[in-house]
Amino acid sequence: MLRIAIDAKGGDFGPSPIVEGTIQALYACKKSFHAILVGEESELKPLVPDNLLKNISFVQANECVNMEESASGAIKKRDSSIYKAIELVKEKKADAVVSAGHSGATMGLATLKIGRIEGIIRPAIATLMPTLNSSHTLVLDVGANVDCKSEHLFQFAIMGEAYAKEVLKIKHPKLGLLSNGEEPSKGNETTKEAFKKIKRLDSFVGNVEGNNIFDGSVDVVICDGFVGNIVLKTSEGVAESITKIIKHNIQRSAVAITGAVLMRKVFKILKKQVDYAEYGGAPLLGIDGCAIVSHGKSNAKAIKNAIFQAIAFSNSTINSQIQNQIAHYKEG
C-alpha cells in the first residue's frame, strides 16, 4: 500500500486543513493509501477520527520552516517537519511527500536527500494553470531555476512531456516553448537555442505566447523559473484585480447587487475554474521520488487534491520514463 508522508506543520493555517484534507482524501479513495502525518503528534491525533487511526500514523517533528527563512538555512533544520517527511522517503519508509510549506526548502531537501533522476541537471517545479476549456496547462519551471541554459529548458521539456503522458494521461500532449512570438525566429538567445533541442520531441508544437497558457492550445509550457514566477504572479494579479474591480463597483449600487446575486452561479463556476485548490499542488519533477509542493494557503480541498496528485504520480512510471528519455537524447 502506498505510504504518503504529509508535512502537517507546513501550511499557513496550521495543521487543521492539512489533517482535514488527509481525511477527505482517505475517504474519497476508500482508504487505499496510508498517511504519515509529520508534526506535533499531540496536536494532530485529536483531529483524526478513531476509525481512521489505523490508516494514519504519526512522526514527531518539533520545528517547522518559516516562509521567511532562506532555503539554504532551512535544509539544515533536522527537526523540522519537512526535513523529517523527506527523510521518510529517503529511508523508503514513505513513497511520496506532500508539503504546503517552504517550497525552496522542499526543493532543496528533496534534491539533497532523495536525489535527482540520473542525468537530470536541475529538478523543476511544475504547476497547473486553468484554461478556457476547463482543462489545465502544465507550466514549468516555476521554481528556483532563474538562470537557465538551453539544456536545462530541454530537460524541463522532457519532464513536462513525461508528466503529461504518464500522470495526466494525455496520449498525445502538445508542448510549447514560451517566447515573445510564435515564429521559430522569436525568442532570446537561450530559448532560440532551446528551440532547436526541444524540436526533437514528438510533442513539440513550437513557440507559444503568454496568452496560449490559458486558451487550451497546448498542454505543457516550458520556461525558466524567473519567467515562470512572473507568469504566475502576473496572472494572479490580473485575476485579483478584475475580481476587486467587479466587487468594488457592485457594492456601489443596489441594482448591481441584485445582478450579482442572479449571477451567483456564474461567479461560482468562474471561481471553481480558476481556483488553485482544484489542482492541489505542484509536482517536483526530476527528483528520484515523488514530492508535491502545495500552496501555503492550501485549504483541505487543496491538500486532498495534492494527495491525489501524489497517488497518481506514484502509481505512474514517470520517473523511469524521464530517465529513459534523458538517456535516449544523450546518446542521440
Added chain:
Amino acid sequence: MLRIAIDAKGGDFGPSPIVEGTIQALYACKKSFHAILVGEESELKPLVPDNLLKNISFVQANECVNMEESASGAIKKRDSSIYKAIELVKEKKADAVVSAGHSGATMGLATLKIGRIEGIIRPAIATLMPTLNSSHTLVLDVGANVDCKSEHLFQFAIMGEAYAKEVLKIKHPKLGLLSNGEEPSKGNETTKEAFKKIKRLDSFVGNVEGNNIFDGSVDVVICDGFVGNIVLKTSEGVAESITKIIKHNIQRSAVAITGAVLMRKVFKILKKQVDYAEYGGAPLLGIDGCAIVSHGKSNAKAIKNAIFQAIAFSNSTINSQIQNQIAHYKEG
C-alpha cells in the same frame, strides 16, 4: 504649432478609425495642433470635413508595411506610410509621429532615421497597464530588446523615470525592477546586477513581482523585452479567459442573463478600466524625437489618445531629461 505625422495606412481596420481619431483629437484640443495624414490622399481627403481641411494636410504614400513582414525588410520600403511619416520627423517637417502599424518597423525606422538620444544604447517601447486604483503602470521594455544586459535595464529605468516625471507629471514616481521576489537577493544574474545600478535612482523602490504591475504600488516597472512581451500576453490572456468564461456561462441561464443586464454598468466600468484604447499607445523611449506606437486594432478613441500622448510628450522636456541623466550617471 505642433505638427503630428499620422500613419494613416497602419491600422488593421484601414484609414477610417485613424482619420476619425485625428478629427476627434483636433476637436478635443481646440485645433491646437496640425495633423499630417500619411497615406492615400484620394482616400483620406473625403473622410475629412471641410472645416478641418486647414488643420490637416496630406502626404502621399503608396505602400504599407504588413504585419507579417520582417522589420528589417520593412525599413527598406521607402514608399510606405510609416517610412514617409518618420521621414517627416527626420526632415523637421513634423514634430511627432503616431502609427498603429508594424511596431518593429516603426522602432527600426525611428532609430535609423530620427536617431537615438546621445548615450542611449537601445531605445525601448513602454506601455501603460491598467491598475486597481484607476491609474496606470508604465512597463518597459515591451519591445524588441529580448537579450538585455544590466546596463540596458538601467537605461530603461532612467527613461521610465523621466517619462513618469515629465510626461505623466508624477512628481515622485515609484519605480520597480520586475523579479521573482521582492528581496534584493532575488532575480536572475542580469536583474541582480541591474538592481545595483538602478538603486542609484531616487525613484527606485526595489524588486517588484508580477502582481505589483496591477495593484498600483509602483508607477514604472522595468524588465527586458522578452519578459515584457510575456507579461503583456499573459495578462491579456487571463483577462480574455475570465471574460469568456463569464459570457459563456451567462448564456446558459435566463437568470444569469438578467443578472448580467443588472450588472451592465459594472461591466462597463471594468471594460473601460482595462481597455487599451483609453491609454492610446506606447511611446518609443530613447529616440531623439517623439514616436507613439498604437495597437494594430486601434479604434478612433485609441488614435485620439495616442495623439494626446504625442502632444504631451512633445510639450515636455523628457528627451533632454533623459540625455542629462544618462550623462550624469556616465560620469558618476
